[in-house]
Amino acid sequence: MADDKRIDEPTGVETTGHSWDGIEELNNPLPRWWLWSFYATIVWGIIYVILFPAWPLVTGATKGVLNYSTRANVAADIERVNLSNAELQQSLLNVDLHALDRNEALNAYAVSAGAAVFANNCSQCHGRGAAGVQAAGYPNLLDDDWLWGGQVEDIAYTVRHGIRNEDDPEARYSEMPAFGEILAEEEIDILVQHVRSLAGLDEPVVGGEQLFLDNCAACHADDGTGMRELGAPNLTDAIWLYGGTEEAVSETIHNSRFGVMPPWGERLGEVQVRAVAAYVHGLGGGEQQVAEPVTEAERDAAADVPEASFPASAEETPAEAGAPPVAPVTDDAGPVRLPPLPSD
Amino acid sequence: MSNAPLFAAQEPIFPRRVSGFFRRLKWWILGITLGIYYITPWIRWDRGPNLPDQAVLIDMANRRFYFFWIEIWPHEFYFVAGLLIMAGLGLFLFTSALGRVWCGYACPQTVWTDLFLLVERWIEGDRNARVRLWKAKWDARKWRLRLTKWMVWLLIAVATGGAWVFYFADAPTLARDLVTLQAPMVAYATIGVLTATTFVFGGFLREQVCIYMCPWPRIQGAMMDAGTLTVGYRDWRGEPRGKGSAKRAAVAEDVGEAARVRYGAGADKDVATPRLSRSGETLGDCIDCMACVNVCPMGIDIREGQQMECITCALCIDACDEVMAKIGRPRGLIDYLALDDRPPVLPGEHAAVRPMGTEAEGATTIKPAPGDPAPAPHAAAQPFTAEGSRDWSPQPVWKHIFRPRTLVYTTLWAAIGVFLLVALFIRPEIEMTVAPVRNPTFVTLSDGTIRNTYDVRLRNKHGEARVFDLAVTSTGALDVTLEGQPGTAVTVPPDATQRQRLYVTAEPGSLAATSERTDVRIWAEDRISGEQASRDTIFNGAGNQ
Ligand code: SF4
Ligand code: SF4
Numbered sequence: 039m040a041d042d043k044r045i046d047e048p049t050g051v052e053t054t055g056h057s058w059d060g061i062e063e064l065n066n067p068l069p070r071w072w073l074w075s076f077y078a079t080i081v082w083g084i085i086y087v088i089l090f091p092a093w094p095l096v097t098g099a100t101k102g103v104l105n106y107s108t109r110a111n112v113a114a115d116i117e118r119v120n121l122s123n124a125e126l127q128q129s130l131l132n133v134d135l136h137a138l139d140r141n142e143a144l145n146a147y148a149v150s151a152g153a154a155v156f157a158n159n160c161s162q163c164h165g166r167g168a169a170g171v172q173a174a175g176y177p178n179l180l181d182d183d184w185l186w187g188g189q190v191e192d193i194a195y196t197v198r199h200g201i202r203n204e205d206d207p208e209a210r211y212s213e214m215p216a217f218g219e220i221l222a223e224e225e226i227d228i229l230v231q232h233v234r235s236l237a238g239l240d241e242p243v244v245g246g247e248q249l250f251l252d253n254c255a256a257c258h259a260d261d262g263t264g265m266r267e268l269g270a271p272n273l274t275d276a277i278w279l280y281g282g283t284e285e286a287v288s289e290t291i292h293n294s295r296f297g298v299m300p301p302w303g304e305r306l307g308e309v310q311v312r313a314v315a316a317y318v319h320g321l322g323g324g325e326q327q328v329a330e331p332v333t334e335a336e337r338d339a340a341a342d343v344p345e346a347s348f349p350a351s352a353e354e355t356p357a358e359a360g361a362p363p364v365a366p367v368t369d370d371a372g373p374v375r376l377p378p379l380p381s382d
Numbered sequence: 383m384s385n386a387p388l389f390a391a392q393e394p395i396f397p398r399r400v401s402g403f404f405r406r407l408k409w410w411i412l413g414i415t416l417g418i419y420y421i422t423p424w425i426r427w428d429r430g431p432n433l434p435d436q437a438v439l440i441d442m443a444n445r446r447f448y449f450f451w452i453e454i455w456p457h458e459f460y461f462v463a464g465l466l467i468m469a470g471l472g473l474f475l476f477t478s479a480l481g482r483v484w485c486g487y488a489c490p491q492t493v494w495t496d497l498f499l500l501v502e503r504w505i506e507g508d509r510n511a512r513v514r515l516w517k518a519k520w521d522a523r524k525w526r527l528r529l530t531k532w533m534v535w536l537l538i539a540v541a542t543g544g545a546w547v548f549y550f551a552d553a554p555t556l557a558r559d560l561v562t563l564q565a566p567m568v569a570y571a572t573i574g575v576l577t578a579t580t581f582v583f584g585g586f587l588r589e590q591v592c593i594y595m596c597p598w599p600r601i602q603g604a605m606m607d608a609g610t611l612t613v614g615y616r617d618w619r620g621e622p623r624g625k626g627s628a629k630r631a632a633v634a635e636d637v638g639e640a641a642r643v644r645y646g647a648g649a650d651k652d653v654a655t656p657r658l659s660r661s662g663e664t665l666g667d668c669i670d671c672m673a674c675v676n677v678c679p680m681g682i683d684i685r686e687g688q689q690m691e692c693i694t695c696a697l698c699i700d701a702c703d704e705v706m707a708k709i710g711r712p713r714g715l716i717d718y719l720a721l722d723d724r725p726p727v728l729p730g731e732h733a734a735v736r737p738m739g740t741e742a743e744g745a746t747t748i749k750p751a752p753g754d755p756a757p758a759p760h761a762a763a764q765p766f767t768a769e770g771s772r773d774w775s776p777q778p779v780w781k782h783i784f785r786p787r788t789l790v791y792t793t794l795w796a797a798i799g800v801f802l803l804v805a806l807f808i809r810p811e812i813e814m815t816v817a818p819v820r821n822p823t824f825v826t827l828s829d830g831t832i833r834n835t836y837d838v839r840l841r842n843k844h845g846e847a848r849v850f851d852l853a854v855t856s857t858g859a860l861d862v863t864l865e866g867q868p869g870t871a872v873t874v875p876p877d878a879t880q881r882q883r884l885y886v887t888a889e890p891g892s893l894a895a896t897s898e899r900t901d902v903r904i905w906a907e908d909r910i911s912g913e914q915a916s917r918d919t920i921f922n923g924a925g926n927q
Contacts, residue, residue, distance in 0.1 A: 069590055
């Protein structure tokens with residue numbers, strides 16, 4: 039009520055006349071421009087609602103006359119990145135995979151793209167770090183042991199067609215009989231010991247060699263080093279897909295075990311297949327093609343590839359574009375003077 | 383009873399020109415700060431071929447901050463954090479010693495408003511001319527003066543916004559691009575926004591920014607105490623104010639000298655020479671000439687006491703000192719004062735050394751000792767003499783500045799500064815971080831070799847590419863190989879970080895291969911300078927499987 043207005047004595051300021059439980063409010067007037075800026079925000083709000091998506095509706099929201107959409111922006115960004123990578127992708131399709139790692143830019147692109155493909159499609163079985171799961175027989179892709187070959191082309195083939203894929207006659211298909219139904223228990227026990235002795239895990243056993251030659255060597259080779267054409271693992275090395283304990287080996291011989299992998303060729307497309315193969319190959323165990331001399335022409339062709347449109351390895355780029363070419367890395371490491379480790 | 387509106391129009395303020403010590407000081411500070419701001423981006427600094435040659439540059443795209451010989455990388459952001467903490471503590475320090483000294487002297491709002499006022503005075507004249515122009519009709523002359531003023535303001539505003547963007551890109555290049563319309567949109571947008579804010583804040587909103595927009599005055603209020611020096615009015619000397627006759631009471635010829643003898647140096651500023659008003663009342667030293675009000679850029683009357691609006695620009699001190707000089711009284715009726723500078727009540731003495739007002743107004747009012755007769759506020763003048771009790775003396779300025787509180791702030795501030803300086807000088811030119819890959823912790827190779835993988839980042843702060851040799855030392859025999867390339871040498875481009883995967887292997891059956899964990903140290907050595915960096919980490923073996 040206006041009648042309640044009074045001058046507050048200590049401050050000399052008029053009250054607004056509002057009183058709540060005896061608490062009154064002084065009227066120190068706000069500047070008028072403040073009021074105008076408040077109106078300006080209302081006007082801005084109305085303009086915004088007209089221009090941009092604003093009101094939620096049942097299935098979406100009002101569009102706004104500018105037709106602005108963050109989704110469309112992302113789609114356009116992806117489109118743009120794809121376009122700018124189109125040349126690289128074409129090169130990746132055409133390149134001889136064996137020569138891929140001679141083309142640094144293309145290899146960097148393939149590895150980087152392959153990492154994303156791997157994380158999305160492969161890590162579910164092979165693990166985020168590509169170490170596989172021994173208990174489930176998902177192979178470790180970091181080591182240098184390969185069932186079907188460890189060159190980029192071999193890996194790409196496996197990814198493209200899958201393993202034990204009934205629908206694709208070209209798919210890799212390994213078959214090991216369940217010897218539990220074929221051999222006697224004592225024979226299997228001898229075989230277990232023999233197989234483990236091949237890798238130095240056990241003592242040689244009488245009769246083992248003969249049993250192995252009769253039943254296993256057809257696929258695993260006479261010396262147990264396996265046969266990649268058939269996906270028969272090398273039994274002499276330190277790597278055991280299902281574990282190298284007596285129980286594990288016995289279980290494998292009794293019931294036979296093999297992994298299944300879906301074909302990815304159609305689902306991912308050849309570019310991504312090649313990319314993920316390059317990535318897996320680069321994880322530390324990839325094998326090189328037995329050296330074939332590279333001709334000048336091949337090398338030139340490989341080098342003729344556009345720059346990748348993402349930062350490759352130098353993730354913090356130098357301050358000025360067009361940094362000078364990096365000094366060549368020589369193979370000789372040079373003498374490194376190293377102090378000894380502290381004794382603790 | 384009046385019906386005050388809820389919103390009020392901005393009261394126009396026409397600060398008068400003033401001269402004096404503080405005005406000169408403020409011109410100097412204005413010149414120096416604006417000079418630094420406008421000129422700094424144009425200073426060149428040679429850093430070699432691969433790095434920018436601008437002395438001060440915030441390079442957003444490449445995430446670098448250059449300051450003369452210093453280059454700050456993103457991972458060294460603690461330097462910036464440290465500087466911000468120092469700036470914060472510095473403000474605490476200055477505020478607790480000198481009140482809103484930042485507002486009064488160094489705040490961009492104050493500095494640019496001062497500059498805009500200078501232009502305004504130069505084009506439209508001093509206070510009286512401006513008041514007349516304000517009231518005048520919008521005729522040709524008024525339009526001419528206003529438009530000229532706005533044009534000059536606009537030029538300053540554009541230069542201000544323009545200078546800002548030069549801190550973020552090579553100034554000469556950007557200047558050329560700006561003129562030829564080749565510069566990035568964000569540069570034009572930034573200049574546009576800063577031009578608008580400079581023009582509006584400096585030209586029109588002025589004191590409104592300090593009173594209604596800026597949070598700093600509220601915060602500062604909490605940092606001041608009764609010992610903080612701030613601009614104040616010696617009401618005990620000035621009041622009762624009035625335009626009385628210039629004739630002084632005959633009894634007090636040399637009051638100043640008497641005060642000095644009795645209370646010590648500086649006390650003359652606290653004792654008035656009483657005058658008689660026409661109606662015969664005894665008056666203090668304030669002649670109510672309104673000089674202090676007319677120069678105030680905030681439009682307030684400091685004689686009402688310290689107020690929220692006061693930015694302590696000290697111009698009213700200069701104005702009043704001018705007046706005091708003219709009437710032959712000591713300077714300092716308006717002065718840098720602390721609340722506890724107010725002298726206590728001295729019963730039975732001259733009215734000048736006595737607090738004004740009521741208990742509610744001055745919390746520091748010292749009550750008369752019991753038994754003393756209560757002072758009569760407007761008692762007739764009694765002679766002030768050099769004799770008498772000396773139970774009060776003016777505090778020297780340094781006692782207000784060197785207080786435990788300010789010393790603590792200074793110590794903290796200096797400690798952080800020293801820490802940052804030391805950190806700056808001992809930071810290495812090459813750096814390495816090593817992140818062991820833990821998924822999986824190790825890999826068994828077909829011949830039984832145990833392999834660990836490490837993500838190594840090598841940072842080269844030199845202006846040219848450097849080759850680093852990598853090696854590992856450990857109690858066991860370990861081998862090092864690099865991913866994707868033969869040898870153990872890594873080339874790091876200039877001023878960049880390079881990531882390299884490093885494989886460390888232990889032969890089958892070796893100690894490291896069969897132990898759970900082995901301590902290792904990974905080394906990088908700059909082949910040119912011999913600088914070394916190392917990191918300790920762990921090699922995971924297969925254990926006794
Ligand atoms: S300038 Fe000094 S003398 Fe003049 S009114 Fe202000 S305080 Fe009083
Ligand atoms: S009262 Fe006005 S002139 Fe005096 S210091 Fe405060 S803002 Fe400046």
